Amino acid sequence: MKQAHAEQAVGAAGGGALSGQAELHPNHFREIAAIMQSDARIHLSEAKMTLVHSRLNRRLRDKGLTSFTDYLALVKRDPVERRSMVVALTTNHTHFFREAHHFDHLRSHVAPELRDKVRRGEKVRIWSAGCSSGEEVYTIAMTLAGQSRPTASWLSQGDIRLLATDIAPHVVDAVAQGIYADATCASIPEGYRKIWTMPVGSEQRVVTDLLRKLVTPRVLNLFDAWPMRQKYDAIFCRNVMIYFNDEAKAELEERLVDMLVPGGFLYIGHSERLIGPVTRRMKAVGQTIYQHTGEGRA
Ligand SMILES: C[S@@+](CC[C@H](N)C(=O)[O-])C[C@H]1O[C@@H](n2cnc3c(N)ncnc32)[C@H](O)[C@@H]1O
Numbered sequence: 001m002k003q004a005h006a007e008q009a010v011g012a013a014g015g016g017a018l019s020g021q022a023e024l025h026p027n028h029f030r031e032i033a034a035i036m037q038s039d040a041r042i043h044l045s046e047a048k049m050t051l052v053h054s055r056l057n058r059r060l061r062d063k064g065l066t067s068f069t070d071y072l073a074l075v076k077r078d079p080v081e082r083r084s085m086v087v088a089l090t091t092n093h094t095h096f097f098r099e100a101h102h103f104d105h106l107r108s109h110v111a112p113e114l115r116d117k118v119r120r121g122e123k124v125r126i127w128s129a130g131c132s133s134g135e136e137v138y139t140i141a142m143t144l145a146g147q148s149r150p151t152a153s154w155l156s157q158g159d160i161r162l163l164a165t166d167i168a169p170h171v172v173d174a175v176a177q178g179i180y181a182d183a184t185c186a187s188i189p190e191g192y193r194k195i196w197t198m199p200v201g202s203e204q205r206v207v208t209d210l211l212r213k214l215v216t217p218r219v220l221n222l223f224d225a226w227p228m229r230q231k232y233d234a235i236f237c238r239n240v241m242i243y244f245n246d247e248a249k250a251e252l253e254e255r256l257v258d259m260l261v262p263g264g265f266l267y268i269g270h271s272e273r274l275i276g277p278v279t280r281r282m283k284a285v286g287q288t289i290y291q292h293t294g295e296g297r298a
C-alpha cells in the first residue's frame with residue numbers, strides 16, 4: 001500500500017477531499033503526534049498518517065466537524081476530547097493464549113511457587129499492564145486454574161489478585177464484563193474453554209465468576225504515578241512498549257522492575273527487548289521472559 005508522505009495531505013484525492021472526509025495535513029499530523037507523545041508517550045511515525053486519518057475522521061463526524069483544524073481547536077480546549085483522541089489512537093489488538101510459551105512458563109515454573117505462597121498464607125499478585133480487552137489477564141487466570149475445578153481450588157483459598165490496567169477505558173470495561181465473541185474464544189484450548197467460559201447471549205461466552213473475581217480492572221496510564229503499594233510476582237507488559245521510543249521504554253522498564261518481588265518475572269512481547277540500566281537487574285530465563293535478580297537501581 002502506498003504510504004502517506006509527510007508533505008502530502010491524507011484524504012486528498014487529486015487535490016480535492018474524499019467525499020465526507022476531512023483532509024489531514026502534515027501540520028495537523030505533527031500536532032497530533034506531539035499530543036500522543038506528551039500524554040501517552042506513544043510515538044507516531046509519519047507512516048501512521050493514514051491510520052490517524054481514518055481513526056480520527058470518525059471522531060470528527062461524531063462531533064459534527066468537517067476540518068482537522070476545527071477538531072484540533074476542540075482538542076486543545078476540551079481535556080475530555082483530548083483523552084478520547086489519545087484513546088482512539090491506541091491499538092488494542094490482542095487474543096487469548098497469545099505467545100503461548102509465556103503461559104507454558106507460567107504454568108510450569110511460576111505457578112508451583114505461587115501455590116506454595118498461598119499455602120504459607122502469603123499474597124499472590126500478578127499485573128497485566130496494557131491489558132487491552134482482557135484476553136491476556138484471563139489467559140493468566142485460566143493457566144493458574146488448570147483444566148479442572150480441583151486444580152483451581154487453591155485460587156479460592158488464598159489472597160490472589162490479578163490487576164489488569166490500560167489507558168483506554170472502553171477496553172477496561174470489556175475486562176470487567178468478561179464477555180467475548182465465540183470467534184474470539186476459539187483460540188482458547190478446549191480444555192480451558194469448556195470449563196472456564198460459558199455460553200451467554202448470542203454467539204458469545206462469559207468467563208466464569210471464579211476467574212472474574214480474581215481480576216481487578218483499572219484505567220491507568222503507564223506514564224502516570226502508580227497507586228499500587230504491593231509488589232508483583234509477575235508482570236505481563238506485552239506488545240505495549242512497541243509503541244514507545246527508547247527513552248520511554250527504558251523509563252517504563254525500570255519502573256516495572258521496581259514493582260517486582262525479588263525473583264519475580266517480567267514477560268514482554270516477542271518483538272520487544274529490555275534496554276538501558278534495567279538489563280543489569282534482570283536475568284533472561286526464556287524467550288522474552290526475565291527474572292528479577294533482586295538488585296536495586298544503580
Ligand atoms: C496491542 S495491545 C496489547 C494487549 C496485550 N498486552 C497483548 O499482548 O495481547 C496494547 C495496549 O497498550 C495500551 N497502551 C498504550 N499506551 C499505553 C499507556 N501509555 N498506558 C497504558 N496503556 C497503554 C493500549 O491501549 C492497548 O490496549
